Amino acid sequence: MAITTVREDYPSKGIKMEVLSYYQEETGDxxxxxxxxxxxxEVMEGAEDSRLFRLAEKIYHGLDxxxxxxxxxxxxxxxxxxxxxxxxxxxxxxMSFKGHEYFSTYIFNTFVSKLFEIxxxxxxxxxxxxxxxxxxxxxHHHAMNVRLRKPEMEESSVRFGMSLLEIFENYxxxxxDQKEVEALKKAVNEIKTRGAENLMRxxxxxxNSRVNSLWREIMQRRDLKKLSYLTLIVLTTxxxxxxxxxxxxxxTTFSRALDDxxxxxx
Numbered sequence: 001m002a003i004t005t006v007r008e009d010y011p012s013k014g015i016k017m018e019v020l021s022y023y024q025e026e027t028g029d030x031x032x033x034x035x036x037x038x039x040x041x042e043v044m045e046g047a048e049d050s051r052l053f054r055l056a057e058k059i060y061h062g063l064d065x066x067x068x069x070x071x072x073x074x075x076x077x078x079x080x081x082x083x084x085x086x087x088x089x090x091x092x093x094x095m096s097f098k099g100h101e102y103f104s105t106y107i108f109n110t111f112v113s114k115l116f117e118i119x120x121x122x123x124x125x126x127x128x129x130x131x132x133x134x135x136x137x138x139x140h141h142h143a144m145n146v147r148l149r150k151p152e153m154e155e156s157s158v159r160f161g162m163s164l165l166e167i168f169e170n171y172x173x174x175x176x177d178q179k180e181v182e183a184l185k186k187a188v189n190e191i192k193t194r195g196a197e198n199l200m201r202x203x204x205x206x207x208n209s210r211v212n213s214l215w216r217e218i219m220q221r222r223d224l225k226k227l228s229y230l231t232l233i234v235l236t237t238x239x240x241x242x243x244x245x246x247x248x249x250x251x252t253t254f255s256r257a258l259d260d261x262x263x264x265x266x
Contacts, residue, residue: 018030018032019032019033019034019080019081019084019164019167019168019171020032020033020080020084020095021033021035021036021077021080021097022036022095022243022246022247023094023095024094025094026094029247031243031246031247033077033080033081033168033171034171034172035246036077036242036243036246037073037074037077037171037172037175037242038175039242039245039246040073040238040239040241040242041070041073041074041175041238042242043237043238043241043242043262044069044070044073044234044238044266047066047069047234047266048065048066050265050266051265052230052234052265052266053065053066053069053266055230056068056227056230056231059223059226059227059230060128060223060224060227062125063125063128063129063227064125064129065227065230065231067129068128068129068132068133068227068231069231069234069235069238070175071108071129071133071180072132072133072136072137072231072234072235073235073238073239074172074175074176075104075107075108075111075133075137076101076104076136076137076140076235076239077097077100077104077239078103078104078107078108078168079097079099079100079101079102079103079104079105079106079107079151080097080100080103080104081103081161081164081165081167081168082100082103082153082157082158082160082161082164083095083096083097083100083152083157083161084157084160084161084164085154085156085157085160096152098149098150098151098152099149099150099151099152099153100151101137101138101139101140101141101149102138102149102150102151102203102204102207103151103161103203104137104138105134105137105138105207105210105211106191106199106203106206106207107187107191108130108133108134108137109130109134109210110187110190110191111180111183111184111187112126112129112130112133112183113187114182114183114184114186114187114190115179115180115183117183117186118179118182118183118186119179128224128227131214131217131218131224131228132224132227132228132230132231133231134210134211134214135211135214135218135228135231135232136228136231136232136234136235136236137235138207138211139232140232140235140236140239150204151203151204153200153203155196155200158196158199158200159196161196162191162192162195162196162199165188165191165192166188168188169184169185169188172184233261234266236258237258237261237262237266240254240255240258241255241258241259241262
C-alpha cells in the first residue's frame with residue numbers, strides 16, 4: 001500500500017491529537033504511533049521479492065504473505081492507544097506500554113472477524129492470515145515471558161483509549177485496502193459498543209483463550225507453525241528497525257543481529 005503524508009489532526013472532531021508509541025521526557029524523545037507504523041512498512045518495501053517471502057508463499061500456496069506482514073505491522077501496536085494517559089513512575093517521566101499486545105491482539109481479531117463477514121469467499125486465506133498475524137502480534141515482545149507481560153489496566157486509561165479508537169482508524173486507513181477499511185470501521189464500532197468495562201473484564205481471558213487455542217493448532221500443523229514463526233521474525237525486525245530510525249540511543253547487539261538478518265533475508 002502507498003504511504004501518504006502523516007496527519008496529526010483529527011478532522012471529524014477538529015482537534016489535534018498525538019498518539020505516541022514511545023515517550024521519554026528526560027531526553028525529549030518521542031515517537032508518533034503513525035510514524036512508527038509508516039517507517040516499519042517502509043522498511044519492508046520490496047521485501048516481497050526476498051527469499052524469505054518466497055519461502056512463506058511456497059509453504060502455503062495462495063497466501064499473500066505481503067498482506068499478512070502489512071496487517072501485522074499496522075495492528076501490532078494498536079493497543080498502545082489504551083496507554084496514552086499512563087506516565088510517571090519512580091520519578092521518571094515516560095510511557096509504559098506493558099501488555100499492549102493483549103489489546104492489539106483483541107483489536108486485530110475483532111477486525112478479522114469483520115473481514116470474514118465482508119469477504120466470506122476468502123475465508124480460508126483470511127483464516128491463515130488471522131492465525132499467523134495473531135501469533136506475531138501477541139508474541140512480538142518477550143515471547144518466552146508472557147506472564148510478565150500481563151496488561152497494566154487502569155479504568156481511566158482504557159476509557160480514554162476508547163475515545164482514540166477512531167483516531168487510530170483514521171490514521172491507518174492509508175495502509176489498508178477498501179475491504180479492510182470497511183472491516184476496521186465495523187470493528188471499532190463493535191469495540192466501542194461493548195464498552196470499556198467489558199473490555200477490562202474480558203480482555204485477558206478472551207486473548208489468553210484465543211492464544212492457547214491458536215498455540216495448540218500451530219503446534220499440530222507444520223505449515224502453520226513455520227508461517228507463524230516467519231511472520232513473527234519479520235514483524236520483530238520491522239518493529240525494531242523502525243524504532244531504531246526514530247528513537248535516540250546506540251545500537252544494541254540485538255538490533256545489529258536484526259540488521260544482518262534484514263540484509264541477508266529481506
